[in-house]
Amino acid sequence: MRYISTRGSAPELGFCDALLAGLATDGGLYVPQSWPRVTPLATSNYAHQAAHIMQAFVGDEIDAAVFSQLCDEAYSSFRHPDVAPLVQIGPEQYLLELFHGPTLAFKDVALQLIGRLFDHVLTQRNQRVMIVGATSGDTGSAAIDGVKHCSNVDIVVLYPNGRVSDVQRRQMTTVESPNVHCVAIDGTFDDCQDLVKAMFNDAPFRDANSLSAVNSINWARVMAQTVYYFTALQSLGAKASFSVPTGNFGNVLAGWIAKQMGASIDKLVVGSNSNDILTRFFDSLAMSMQPVVPTLSPSMDIQVSSNFERLLFEMNNRDGSATAQQLQRFRTNGELMVEPDQYSTWITPTFRAHRSTDSETLAVMKRMYNEHKMLVDPHTAVGIAAAEEFAVRGTPMITLATAHPAKFPDAVEKATGVRPGLPEHVADLFERNERIVNLPNDLQAVEAFVASHHS
């Protein structure tokens, strides 16, 4: 399987190079040359199914037995025997619980595998990388946990000092591995992101320190997320629609890809919070940027849905230069329009979108508790609100539950009066030692820190 860039002018790569590259050299995102059709195995073992479904994307670049072993290891870090259990909450309503991994959010599903894939490929190539990232909470902890056992990966994560929750911070700062470094920056999340971008744009620095990234546009992350659409449908035994709380369009794009691969998915419902660039696009055919506002579902507080570029590439019939031009105009004017026929071909048959305000999110959490004695996290609640708007009799609706309620205890307590407890495997989180370095919002200081930890 070869990988091509959505902007049409970067070299084609194989799976392992696309994995390590993340972003293509023309600024585009890698996608497979074609969408493989896959028939799931008759197994309820998540790791086996994952290895089978993803093998079509990995091809012969990684030995099938080795890849299967990596999947076994990645998914044995999940605390539920089904890895991603499907739970019924109403006559045709289900939750797919994706939060049983080490850091209690769905990002573990991809990042537990990616850490192991990186280490395998780097070991074979006798290379070492320094992963550098900025986080507003969930990505940093999942990335750190994914690479903490790697022998050829160091990681530096920048987070805004005082602006992530205690659970999120401790999930990053209490990891004891010597290759893990958490840096509290005196600034905002945007400042952290700007520092990371500046380090990647500093070519001599980037090359001297072998910088790498595992952000949500990495193809392997999207790939790993296609698997649970198949396993959910398999445990349901029927065609279904999915409701997906999303900001970057990564998780719902994985559903669209699963549908291209043959999964019997009817509709894909996009759940946004007040940062509703996707919902506004689906209502108006126009994508326009607006400032980010903080909400109760912070992991979806984003301005631009970077993974949408992969769908846009399809909407342009895989014309990379047309996609690049469209995105160039978006950056210049802050607006991106699609043609009505593109919209009716690609969007109308499959996608629906719903926006939840914080008060609707709280109301859903409260109702889930009153009616089902179930605590749900605010991101999942955004998904449930969207699922309810587009429920159609006769078609089951599966909402992706993207975080454990204990990851966002303040919001859960505000809605229900109940403070969720941490699950057993992380119950001692508040007793563990923290390791944090404080740095000013200053590129030189951060680069000096990274360079001193590059081995």
Ligand SMILES: *Cc1c(COP(=O)(O)O)cnc(C)c1O
């Ligand atoms: C990251 C995250 C999301 C959004 O994921 P996308 O990649 O934007 O689809 C939703 N919920 C939680 C809990 C997250 O951590």
